Amino acid sequence: MSEVLKENKDDELVWKEVPHLIEPIYKVDERPENIWESLLYGWQHTLIDMGTPLVLPLAVAKALHLTPDQSIAMISATLFVMGISTLLQTTFGNRLPVIQGPCSTTGATIISMATLFPSSAIWGAIFFCGVVEFVIGSLGLLRYLRVLFPITIAGLVITCIGLNLGIMGVSWVVAEADGTNVFLGAMVILITCFFRFLFPDALKGVLSRGAILFSVLLVGLGIAPFVKEMDWNKVAACPWFAFPDFVPFGYPFHGWTFVQSAVLGLLVAVLGSVVEMLGDFAATSAVCGIPYRVSHMNKGVRTIGICNMIAPLLGSVNVTSYSQNSGLIANTRIASRFVIQIGACFVILYGLCPKFAALLAIIPHAVQGGVFVLVCASITTAGLEMLHSVPQTDANKMLIGLTLLFAFGIPLYFNNPQHAHFIENSSIFIRLLLSNSIVLAVVIGTGLNVLINHILLRQKPEKNKLHP
Numbered sequence: 001m002s003e004v005l006k007e008n009k010d011d012e013l014v015w016k017e018v019p020h021l022i023e024p025i026y027k028v029d030e031r032p033e034n035i036w037e038s039l040l041y042g043w044q045h046t047l048i049d050m051g052t053p054l055v056l057p058l059a060v061a062k063a064l065h066l067t068p069d070q071s072i073a074m075i076s077a078t079l080f081v082m083g084i085s086t087l088l089q090t091t092f093g094n095r096l097p098v099i100q101g102p103c104s105t106t107g108a109t110i111i112s113m114a115t116l117f118p119s120s121a122i123w124g125a126i127f128f129c130g131v132v133e134f135v136i137g138s139l140g141l142l143r144y145l146r147v148l149f150p151i152t153i154a155g156l157v158i159t160c161i162g163l164n165l166g167i168m169g170v171s172w173v174v175a176e177a178d179g180t181n182v183f184l185g186a187m188v189i190l191i192t193c194f195f196r197f198l199f200p201d202a203l204k205g206v207l208s209r210g211a212i213l214f215s216v217l218l219v220g221l222g223i224a225p226f227v228k229e230m231d232w233n234k235v236a237a238c239p240w241f242a243f244p245d246f247v248p249f250g251y252p253f254h255g256w257t258f259v260q261s262a263v264l265g266l267l268v269a270v271l272g273s274v275v276e277m278l279g280d281f282a283a284t285s286a287v288c289g290i291p292y293r294v295s296h297m298n299k300g301v302r303t304i305g306i307c308n309m310i311a312p313l314l315g316s317v318n319v320t321s322y323s324q325n326s327g328l329i330a331n332t333r334i335a336s337r338f339v340i341q342i343g344a345c346f347v348i349l350y351g352l353c354p355k356f357a358a359l360l361a362i363i364p365h366a367v368q369g370g371v372f373v374l375v376c377a378s379i380t381t382a383g384l385e386m387l388h389s390v391p392q393t394d395a396n397k398m399l400i401g402l403t404l405l406f407a408f409g410i411p412l413y414f415n416n417p418q419h420a421h422f423i424e425n426s427s428i429f430i431r432l433l434l435s436n437s438i439v440l441a442v443v444i445g446t447g448l449n450v451l452i453n454h455i456l457l458r459q460k461p462e463k464n465k466l467h468p
Contacts, residue, residue, distance in 0.1 A: 012143070012294045023289050024335035028097060031338045041334050042342025045099060046350075055368045055375070056107045059168070060317050063114035064122070068234060070248070072357045074315055077244040078102050080351030081316040085307035086344035089321075090337050093303030094296040097329065097340040098284045099347075100307060103320035104161045104379065105276060105438055109269035110317065111168075112436045117262045123249050123312045124256035125266040130308030130318075132267060133274070137302025143294050146278065147454070149271075152396055153445045154279035155386030156403050157272040160441040162380030163408070169376055172369025180227050181366035184219060188370030191215040216371055220363035228364045235362060238354040248315040256312075265439065272442040273320045274301060279386055280321040288335040395452045402448055407441040410434055 032038045057078045061071035085100035106129075110122055117125075136142060173185030195211035224230065250256045281300055285292035300321070308318050329335050350356055390396050414422065414434045433439055 023333075024287070024329070025333040026336040026339070028095070028288050028290065028335050028337050030336055032334070032336060038336075038339055038342050041336070041339040042344075043346055045340060045343035046346045055169075055372050056102045056104060057317060058368060059372075060107055060110055060114075063111040064119045065114075068231075070315075072234070072238065072354060073245060073248060074317075075357035076242075076351050076354050077248075077311075077314045077316040078351070079347055079357070080244050081307065081311045081314055081319060083344045083346075083348030083351060084310070085304070085319045086347065087341060088307060089300065089303050090340050090344070094281065094300035095337060096281060096284045096296060096300070097288060097335055097337045098280060098300075099322045099340060099343060100304070100319045101322045102316070103273050103318040104165055105157065105273040105320070106266060106269045106318040108161060108165050108168075108438055109266055109436055113262060113265060116431060117259060118257070120250065120255060120257045121259040121262040122266075124252070124258045125262040126312045126318055127252060127256065127309055128258060128263050129266050129270040130305050130311070132305070133270065133301055133308060134305025136274075137298050137300070137305055140294070140298045142274075142278075142297050142301060146297070148446055148450065149275040149278060150390070150449065150453075151279060151282075151386055152390045152399060153442075153449055154275045155383045155390065156400060156407075156441050156445045157275050157383070157438065158279065158386060159380055159383030159404070160407050160438050161272075161276075162376045162378075162383055164437045166373055166376030166380060169369045169372025172365045173373065175366065175369075178366075181364075181369075184224055184227070184364055184366040185370035185373070187219045187223060188215050188367055189374060191218060192374055216363065216367060219370075220367040221359065224364050224367055228366075230362045230364070232362070235355060235358040238358040240355050241352055242354050243352065244314045244316075247313055249312070251313060265433070265436075268433075268439045268442050269436075270318070271446075272438055273318070275442070277301065277304065277321045284321075284329070287329045395457055399445065399448045399452055403441055403445040406444050407437040410440055411437050 026032055032041065057074045058071060061074050066074065082099075082101045086098075089095075089100055090097060106126075110126075113122055113125075136145075173181060175181050192211045192215040195214060247255075252258075277300060278297060281296050282292045285296060304320065311317065311319060387400055411434065433443070
């Protein structure tokens with residue numbers, strides 16, 4: 001009886017709001033008619049996922065003051081973990097056709113933490129947070145906690161991620177008011193728009209969907225060498241094939257430290273990434289034509305936890321689910337899990353080629369900044385679309401407005417040199433909280449959601465609706 005009851009709980013829908021379901025050409029458990037078609041569709045998925053894996057590891061490596069060789073190794077490790085995580089998720093996890101990749105939420109937080117903690121504490125925090133995710137997913141706690149993280153909070157967190165990281169990307173483009181940097185960053189953006197909007201059907205849509213990757217290669221490797229000095233010796237010195245190093249930055253109790261403030265700060269960001277994952281899994285379920293159930297949520301987070309325990313052992317940042325693939329599935333109506341697994345194998349091959357990682361590492365920061373702006377623009381609009389899909393009540397509008405204003409206003413105030421003395425005299429966790437808009441979005445958004453929607457309006461939700 002208990003097993004039947006547990007199965008029924010796992011079959012329960014996650015949210016009351018059920019997105020419009022799409023009928024795919026190839027369903028989740030189906031395969032395309034031939035292997036060449038599968039290879040094309042799988043490779044196509046990797047083309048739209050290269051934006052964040054290209055630039056986020058480099059941004060984290062720069063924040064951690066890693067050497068150029070270590071930066072190259074981090075890119076390779078991140079791509080390798082990205083592919084392995086996708087295979088684990090699609091085969092043993094929630095078995096949805098969703099690609100895993102480096103997490104912008106925790107990545108942005110790590111960049112902020114790098115000024116407060118040694119790298120040993122950051123690696124320890126990544127591993128510990130992976131353990132927490134695994135425990136939460138294994139115990140099925142999200143079934144009870146999901147009331148704290150509705151679609152509204154997911155949209156807020158995703159929007160803050162896009163804006164927070166996008167500002168950093170803009171700073172790379174306009175760095176030192178250098179005309180060369182502005183030129184390179186602008187060229188990446190313009191060429192991407194050129195490929196994406198003027199040639200939407202070229203090469204069966206591959207040119208449009210892979211516009212970011214193609215523009216990076218064209219500007220970063222074709223134009224940049226003529227206007228910026230680039231160290232090609234590093235590329236020549238790297239082998240074509242190599243496995244990622246095991247424990248390059250240490251392991252638990254041997255090179256890693258577990259600092260309470262660092263763990264707590266990153267844990268808040270991980271909760272934000274979990275909220276984002278709930279939205280990604282829901283979107284993927286909708287475009288695959290299947291209901292989004294509790295089992296998808298718990299198994300997905302449990303698998304992510306395992307992947308995030310593996311990631312720091314190989315020198316990679318945290319991973320999470322990617323939302324852009326659900327958009328590609330919606331456009332192509334190819335929802336086959338087998339296709340995503342093919343794509344994961346391509347990404348693993350990318351990670352096993354250090355020369356490929358070295359090429360990405362020598363690309364000027366202005367080019368990477370242009371890519372970051374493009375990627376963050378997509379992340380921001382995805383968050384805004386989620387916010388638009390929530391019930392348009394006075395309560396939700398107040399929740400959204402207050403969270404966004406405080407999430408960006410508080411760091412702006414306390415990062416001002418006039419108020420720096422307060423930050424300097426505060427605990428490390430308070431310093432992280434007051435300077436990171438993503439962590440603030442999770443804390444303030446969740447708190448206001450509980451206060452407004454679950455305490456003040458618990459008995460009278462109907463009075464909160466707007467009149468047309």
